[in-house]
Amino acid sequence: MNEARSLPLTELPPLDGELSLDTEVRAAAADDFGHVVERMPLAVLRPGSVQDIALVTRWAADNGWKVAARGQGHSTFGRSQVDTGIVIDMTGFGDIHRVGEDHIVVGAGATWRSVLAATLPRKLTPPVLTNYLDLSVGGTLSVGGIGGTTHRYGMATDNVRELEVVTGEGKVFTCSREENTELFDCVRAGLGQFALITRATLSLVAAPDRARRYALVYPDLESLAADQRLLLRKGRADHLQGSILAPDGRWRHQLEMVVFHASGDQPDDDAVLAGLADDRAQAQIDDLSYREYVEAFDKFEELLRTTGEWANAHPWWLTFLPGSAAEETAAAVLADIEPQDVGVHGLVTFYPLTVDAIRTPLVTMPAGEVVFTFNLIRFASTDTQQVGHMLEQNRALYPRIRAAGGVVYPVSAFPLTPSEWEEHFGARWPVVRSAKERFDPAHCLTPGYEVF
Ligand SMILES: Cc1cc2nc3c(=O)[nH]c(=O)nc-3n(C[C@H](O)[C@H](O)[C@H](O)COP(=O)(O)OP(=O)(O)OC[C@H]3O[C@@H](n4cnc5c(N)ncnc54)[C@H](O)[C@@H]3O)c2cc1C
Incomplete structure (x- = not known):
């Protein structure tokens, strides 16, 4: 009855860490933040060294098992799960190895919060941070990593200098723009398909002293988007996001802009807000320290933990829409869904990026x-029917988003078939397929996306 016994452990060379067959340990790795998909692994590796990850990956590949890394388990659709194989728990692999003047070297299990704990005392920061800081660096780099400064600095994956990785054949490589470039280019946002990230060198920039945050309210999506486009064009916002939420059952449209500044050199609000068409009486302006700015999501998490929504299912739906059809497509989708389809404290995020x-x-x-992000950040109740309904909506939305020229952000709670993945990668599919054959010929790595 315990499938874990079927692993021929005697054939595994000694490890620096531990391969656990414990039911509780395996059950923890069978779940994630989505609480939608559950797959029980045969074992969980807590690696003591990169050699452990290499050995176990090679051993698994040779024996026909699957392997996936698990960072903080915040994906929403079983992406770090494996039923016929081994989950590699990266939480103990998060050392801060070195902080330089413009870079930091960390274990892939480090969280963005631990990165900031090492960099902020030196007045340094990664240029792009995810809104939520308790995601692992490796988990984020495997999907992209979008944040409020992406319109300026790209994704977290655009701000990586070097990676140490273990391929599906259990080989350890260092890769960068200069060395093993093919690997570097397919591992970043590669959905764990080609190699597991064990160490990352991330770029750092000077951390601003202060962040002046403007929360502006709009009557509708069109006026919100018009001002977002204006701000993007004028380059006025250091951080630019926006959301549509329904605290009282009616959609409310909100723009969030942050302007960084030095202490004692406050931005001129009139200049920052010039030409914007928001309902100025409802505008909220706060002056925050940079730390308060990066930790802003913590308050939201606290609220969701209090209401129980943090522990419920999260059938999130994340997409990018082309700028040419963003307002029209998002408005049409919003007309067809109800505020309860994102949950009491759920929200729709909607903001532009420069590609x-x-x-x-x-x-x-x-x-x-x-392009515009268009995300349904759903916080379900405990009603399983509601979760099913949200998942069905995700499925029904897919062809609409595709027809409008949009793409899904792969952290969505949504099963793509191999041919839909092919469609997703489009012109890059031949590169994806050949990188898979080159770096993970046994198709051992990260089966949770079902790409191959
Ligand atoms: C509350 C919340 C807020 C979020 N905010 C943002 C945001 O602002 N911007 C954004 O872009 N995303 C955001 N996300 C999505 C998030 O970036 C992804 O789900 C990310 O993959 C989660 O990281 P994790 O460490 O929890 O990864 P896990 O869930 O542990 O893993 C995610 C995937 O990455 C793979 N993986 C993990 N570690 C490695 C590794 N070392 N090497 C190779 N593959 C690996 C796993 O196998 C799995 O396929 C958010 C998610 C949550 C729950």
């Missing part, structure tokens, strides 16, 4: 210079 800033080859974006 030029995004250079990671495997980050898939719609055509055009400007």
Whole structure:
């Protein structure tokens, strides 16, 4: 009854860490933040060294098992799960190895919070941070990593200098723009398909002293988008996001802009807000320290933990829409869904990016210079029927998004078939397929996306 016994452990060379067959340990790795998909692994590796990851990956590949890394388990659709194989728990692999003047070297299991704990005392920061800081660096780099400064600096994957990785054949490589470039280009945003990331060198920039945050309210999506486009064009916002939420059952449209500044050199609000058509009486302006700015999501998490929504299912739906059809497509989708389809404290995020800033080859974006994120950040109740309904909606939305020229962000709670993945990667599919054969010929790595 315990499938774990079927692993021929005697054939495994001694490890620096531990391969656990414990039911509780395996059950923890069978779940994720989505609480939608559950797959029980045969074992969980807590690696003591990169050699452990290499040995176990090679051993698994030779024996026909699958392997996936698990960072913080915040994916929403079983992407770090494996049923016929081994989950590699990266949480103990998060050392901060070195902080330089413009870079930091970390274990892939490090979280963005731990990166900041090492960099902020030196007044340094990664240029792009995810809104939520308790994601692992490796988990984020395997998908992209979008944040409020992406319109300027691209994805987290665009701000990586070097990676140490273990391929599906259990070989350890260092890769960068200069060395093993093919590997570097397919591992970043590569959905864990070609190699596992064990160590990352991330670029750092000077951390601003202060962040002046403007929360502006709009009557509808068109006026919100018009001002977002204006701000993007004028380059006025250091951080630019926006959301549509329904605290009282009616959609409310909100723009969030942050302007960084030095202490004692406050931005001129009139200049920052010039030409914007928001309902100024409802505008909220706060002056925050940079730390308060990067930790802003913590308050939201605290609220969701209090209401229980943090522990419920999260059938998230994340997409990028082409700028040419963003307002029209998002408005049509919003007209067809109800506020309860994202949950009591759920929200729809909607904001523009300049595609030029995004250079990671495997980050898939719609055509055009400007694209919009359009995400249904759903917090379900405990009602399983509601979860089913949200998942059905995700499925029904897919062809609509594709027809509008949009693409999914692969962190969505949504099963793509291999041919839909092929469609997703489009012109890059031949590169994806040949990199798979080259670096993971046994198709051992990260089966949770079902790409192959
Ligand atoms: C509350 C919340 C807020 C979020 N905010 C943002 C945001 O602002 N921007 C954004 O872009 N995303 C955001 N996300 C999505 C998030 O970036 C991804 O889900 C990310 O993959 C989660 O990282 P993790 O460490 O929890 O990864 P896991 O869930 O542990 O893993 C995710 C995937 O990455 C793979 N993986 C993990 N570690 C490695 C590794 N070392 N090498 C190779 N593959 C690996 C796993 O096998 C799996 O396929 C958010 C998610 C949550 C839950």
